Structure formats: C-alpha cells, structure tokens
Amino acid sequence: MTKSNKRELSQEQREELLRTLKARFEKNMNRHEDLEWAKVQAKLEANTEKLWSLYEMERTGGEPDVIGHDEKTGEYIFYDCSAESPKGRRSVCYDREALESRKKHKPENSAMDMAAAMDIELLTEEQYRELQKLGNFDTKTSSWVQTPANIRKLGGAIFCDRRYDTVFVYHNGAESYYAARGFRGSLKV
CATH class of the missing domain: 3.10.100 (Mannose-Binding Protein A; Chain A)
Structure with a gap:
C-alpha cells in the first residue's frame, strides 16, 4: 500500500461519483449552459487526485457542480451547490x-x-x-x-x-x- 492510497478512490467509488456528478450536471444546466459533460468527465478522468477532493465535497454534503470554465487555464470550476451550507x-x-x-x-x-x-x-x-x-x-x-x-x-x-x-x-x-x-x-x- 502506497502512502497516497489514502487519497485514492476505488474504481466503484470513482464510477459512483462520476454518475452522481453527471446527473447533477444534467439536472442543473443553468449553472453551465455552454459546457459539455463529456469534456468535464475527460478532465476528471485525467486528474484522478481531484476526484478525491470532489468525493470529499460530496461526502460532507456539498453537492459539488461545475459552475464555470477558466478559458486561460482550461480548468473547470466546481463549487459546493447544496441548497444549505454542507x-x-x-x-x-x-x-x-x-x-x-x-x-x-x-x-x-x-x-x-x-x-x-x-x-x-x-x-x-x-x-x-x-x-x-x-x-x-x-x-x-x-x-x-x-x-x-x-x-x-x-x-x-x-x-x-x-x-x-x-x-x-x-x-x-x-x-x-x-x-x-x-x-x-x-x-x-
């Protein structure tokens, strides 16, 4: 077991998180009208360490969702979008x-x-x-x-x-x- 395993998700956790994020993305298109889920997912799959942070945001009740895209860096921006503070x-x-x-x-x-x-x-x-x-x-x-x-x-x-x-x-x-x-x-x- 490597030291970084603590911050790695199992395949099942990754798949479940991606399904949850995709469903939230599709349900709340007003937050990101000009963005495509396939591009967001590709970015997430290329940056698995960020999935751990999103998992923690989700686990603590934050309901993270994409709210924008930084044109300069190419990064997608996630905020906690739960109705009330997580x-x-x-x-x-x-x-x-x-x-x-x-x-x-x-x-x-x-x-x-x-x-x-x-x-x-x-x-x-x-x-x-x-x-x-x-x-x-x-x-x-x-x-x-x-x-x-x-x-x-x-x-x-x-x-x-x-x-x-x-x-x-x-x-x-x-x-x-x-x-x-x-x-x-x-x-x-």
Whole structure:
C-alpha cells in the first residue's frame, strides 16, 4: 500500500461519483449552459487526485457542480451547490488560530483546516455572490468565506447568507461557531 492510497478512490467509488456528478450536471444546466459533460468527465478522468477532493465535497454534503470554465487555464470550476451550507461541515470556527484560542466548548474543527484537508478552497465573498446568481443558497444557514487579512488580524472573520432575496455579508469573532454555519468550497480541475 502506497502512502497516497489514502487519497485514492476505488474504481466503484470513482464510477459512483462520476454518475452522481453527471446527473447533477444534467439536472442543473443553468449553472453551465455552454459546457459539455463529456469534456468535464475527460478532465476528471485525467486528474484522478481531484476526484478525491470532489468525493470529499460530496461526502460532507456539498453537492459539488461545475459552475464555470477558466478559458486561460482550461480548468473547470466546481463549487459546493447544496441548497444549505454542507451538513458535514457545520459547527466549525474559522481557522486553527481561532480553534486554539477557545478555552471551553471547542468545536471539533475549523473551516480552513477542513478545506485544506480536502484540498479545496473556501469561497471568497465574490465567488459566493457568483454562486447566488445561480440559485438561492443558504436561506436557512450561513457559510464562512475567505476573510481579508486585515479583518482576521483583528480577530474577526466573515460569513455570508441569503435572506430577504439579498446576499448579506456579516462578521463574527473567528472563534465562534454555530450549528447552522459551515463553509462552501471551490475546486479547479
């Protein structure tokens, strides 16, 4: 067994994930009108390490889907497209520093640590706003987004949600965590 096997999927897991991603792609064509599944699948099959990250996004409730194509790099862009913040990634503070600063009632993990372990990036505020143009997300939950260094340096972190048909950006202490707050990720393949 090689060291990298931990991040490799079995043939059955790969096939199941590709079926799930294809079905979601076909069901939500408004997210990627000018893209073809066959090209996305070919790219995924050529980058199997990225399949592991997509599997983790799926396993934790993110429902990843293609939301765009980077013409410069040729990469397809996946975002978590679950209606609410992914269930398997909630009740987390913002980052490791925030987690370690808590004296009592520490959450099990942080958004930044989980994203790094999955080899994905937290959405930025701009990416979050792009996602919201594709549907109504986080109408009952909220999602941590990448926080500017100047805000984080002062102890804060930002999160977003959608209420009253409007996307809101809020702040909290980075060490805070709530059952209805998780994070959404992005992955380029």
